[in-house]
Amino acid sequence: AKNGDYAFLLHVIASLKSEGKGAVILPHGVLFRGNKESDIRKKLIKRGYIKGIIGLPANLFYGTGIPACIVVIDKKDAAGRMGIFMVDGSKGFIKDGNKNRLRSQDIHKIVDVFNRQLEVPRFSRMVPLSEIADSANDYNLNISRYIDSSEPEDLHDLEAHLRGGIPNRDIDGLDAYWSVFPSLRQELFEDAERSGYSRVTVEAVSIKNTILHHEEFKAYDLEAGSIYSGWKVKQRPLLNNLEADVLPKEVIKTLSEDLLKRFSKLPLINKYDIYQCVMDYWDEVMQDDLYLIAANGWQAGRVLRSAYDKETPEFTLKKGRKTIKYVGELIPTGLVIDRFFADKQQAADRLQAEVDEVASRKQEFEEEHGGDEGVLNGLEGARGISKGNVQEQVVKLKEMILEAYSAGTPEHKQAKAISKGSFATKEWQKGVQDEEELFNELDILYDYLQLFDKEKQSKDAHNLATKELHEAVVEKYPELTEEEIKELVIESKWFAALTVAIRAEVENISQGLAARIKELEERYAEPLPELEARVEVLSEKVAEHLKRMGLEWA
Numbered sequence: 001a002k003n004g005d006y007a008f009l010l011h012v013i014a015s016l017k018s019e020g021k022g023a024v025i026l027p028h029g030v031l032f033r034g035n036k037e038s039d040i041r042k043k044l045i046k047r048g049y050i051k052g053i054i055g056l057p058a059n060l061f062y063g064t065g066i067p068a069c070i071v072v073i074d075k076k077d078a079a080g081r082m083g084i085f086m087v088d089g090s091k092g093f094i095k096d097g098n099k100n101r102l103r104s105q106d107i108h109k110i111v112d113v114f115n116r117q118l119e120v121p122r123f124s125r126m127v128p129l130s131e132i133a134d135s136a137n138d139y140n141l142n143i144s145r146y147i148d149s150s151e152p153e154d155l156h157d158l159e160a161h162l163r164g165g166i167p168n169r170d171i172d173g174l175d176a177y178w179s180v181f182p183s184l185r186q187e188l189f190e191d192a193e194r195s196g197y198s199r200v201t202v203e204a205v206s207i208k209n210t211i212l213h214h215e216e217f218k219a220y221d222l223e224a225g226s227i228y229s230g231w232k233v234k235q236r237p238l239l240n241n242l243e244a245d246v247l248p249k250e251v252i253k254t255l256s257e258d259l260l261k262r263f264s265k266l267p268l269i270n271k272y273d274i275y276q277c278v279m280d281y282w283d284e285v286m287q288d289d290l291y292l293i294a295a296n297g298w299q300a301g302r303v304l305r306s307a308y309d310k311e312t313p314e315f316t317l318k319k320g321r322k323t324i325k326y327v328g329e330l331i332p333t334g335l336v337i338d339r340f341f342a343d344k345q346q347a348a349d350r351l352q353a354e355v356d357e358v359a360s361r362k363q364e365f366e367e368e369h370g371g372d373e374g375v376l377n378g379l380e381g382a383r384g385i386s387k388g389n390v391q392e393q394v395v396k397l398k399e400m401i402l403e404a405y406s407a408g409t410p411e412h413k414q415a416k417a418i419s420k421g422s423f424a425t426k427e428w429q430k431g432v433q434d435e436e437e438l439f440n441e442l443d444i445l446y447d448y449l450q451l452f453d454k455e456k457q458s459k460d461a462h463n464l465a466t467k468e469l470h471e472a473v474v475e476k477y478p479e480l481t482e483e484e485i486k487e488l489v490i491e492s493k494w495f496a497a498l499t500v501a502i503r504a505e506v507e508n509i510s511q512g513l514a515a516r517i518k519e520l521e522e523r524y525a526e527p528l529p530e531l532e533a534r535v536e537v538l539s540e541k542v543a544e545h546l547k548r549m550g551l552e553w554a
Helices: 005-015 036-047 104-116 129-133 158-163 168-172 182-188 204-212 215-240 248-263 271-302 333-340 342-369 387-404 410-416 438-479 482-523 528-548
Strands: 021-027 050-055 068-074 083-088 094-096 099-101 124-128 189-191 197-200 304-306 315-319 322-328
Touching: 005 021, 005 036, 005 068, 036 129, 050 104, 083 104, 083 129, 104 271, 124 129, 158 528, 168 197, 182 189, 182 204, 182 215, 204 482, 215 248, 215 482, 248 271, 271 482, 304 438, 315 438, 322 333, 322 438, 333 342, 333 438, 333 482, 342 438, 387 410, 387 438
Parallel strands: 050 083
Antiparallel strands: 021 068, 050 068, 083 124, 094 099, 189 197, 304 322, 315 322
16 A cells, blocks of 8 residues: 555454444545555455444535545444445535535434434445455445445436426426425426426415415424423523533533424425534533533623623613723613613614614705705715705804894894704794895704704613613612523523524425426426517518618628
C-alpha cells in the first residue's frame, strides 16, 4: 500500500480482543483502491471482520474535501458473517460556511438504521458476501455499487406535451399523499378527454388553499397537533421538576427521543425533521437555559442584567446620565411584557402608530411642497428640513410683509403678531391673498410647523409610555414567583418556540404536495397545438410590422 490507511485499520483490528468492536474513519478510497490494498481488503472481508460501512458526505473534515467513510469492525461472530451492512449517508448534511456538516437528524438516522440493521431504499441495505465476492464486484466495497442513492428521474410525457393533460403515472407517484388523503385526489383532479390522463380542477393559485381546507388534511393536522400535545403533557412534569443539579444532556435525550418516537407513527412527515426541530432549538436556546438552571436553579428567571459588549439589548432605559441596556438572563423581557404589562404595551403601540402617522403626513407634505419651486425648497439642514430653518423663513416673510404694507392695515397687523418661536402654536388666519403670495407661503409654513410640533408631542408621549413600561418590567423581575418563572420559560418560551417549528414542518406537507401539482400543471399547460397557434399569431404580427417598415419576410 502506498499510504498508511490500511496500516491504521489493521492496527485497530489487531488491538481488539477476540470479540472486540471498533469503528475507524478512513478516506473513501480504502473501499475500492487496488493492488496490495485490494488484497488486504479481500482477506478482511473473507474473515468477516467488517460488519458495516457508512459513507459520509464530502468536504466534511477540515484540511481535505474528499469524502470519508466509517468502517465498523466486529470480531464477534466474524466467522459466520454472511454480509456487510452498508449505509449511504453522503446526502444528509447542511452547508456550514465552506464545509459540510452532519445535522443531529443525519447522525440519529444513521445510528438508528445501523443499530437496527434496517434496509431503507436508496439509503441502506445488507449486502451479501456472495454479491461482494462475485466477478462483477471482486471485493470492491464502493457503496455506490450496492446502493443507488440517486433520486428517481422525473420523466416528461411526450404525449402530454403534444396533446395536454397530466399523466396519471405522475399523479400515482404521489400515492404517499393519496393513501392519507384519498378523497383529496378526486377533488383536485378529474379525467381528461383520453384514457391515462387527468387535469387539475382548480386554479394553480388555489391548489394549496384547497389542500389546507380539505377535511382529510384538517384531520391530519389535528392528529399532528394531538401527538405534539401528548408529548407536552408527558414531558411537562419533567421540565417543571428541573432542579439545580439537573443533567441537561439527559433531559434533551428524554425530550427528543420521546418526540421522535411519537411522530414515527404519523405518515408523510419525516420524524427526523421533527427531531431536528428540537435539536436546533436546543443548540440555539434551550441548552443554555438548562445549564443556567443547573447552575442557579429557577431563580435565574429573576435576573435582568446589562447586555454584554456586542450583545443586542432587549430594551434600553436611561437613568440620569447613564443609559442601561437590558437583557433577560433566562426570560426574554418580551414574555414578561406579554404576561403582565400587555395593556401598557398596547398603549405604547398606539402612540407609536400616532408617531408613524404624523411622520407619514409630514413626509407627504415635504414631497408636495418641496422641489425647486416649492415653499420648503432651501430649508434643508444636515438631517433634512429643520424646524429652525422654517422659523427663520417665517421671520423673513414677516419682514417682507411689514415692508410691503403700511401700519394699520389688516395685513400689517397680522404679520406684526407673528412670533418666531410660537408662530405655529397661536391662531393664524389662513387664506389672506397678496400679490407676492407671501401669506400663502406663511399658511404652508404654519401647517408644516404644526406637523413638527405634533410629531414631537407624539414622540414625547410614546417615549414616556415606553419608559414607564420598561421601568415596570425592571421592577417586576425580582418579584417573579417560581411558578410564574416556570410558566414563562416552559410554556411561553420553550413550548411556544417548538410549536412554531413543528407547525412549519406539518405545513411543509401541504406545501410539498401543492408545489408538485403546480409543477405538473404548468409543465403540460400548453400542448403543442396551442404553442403552434400562438407562434402563428405572433408570426403574423411580426410580418405585418415588417411590411409597414418596407421589409419583406420570406
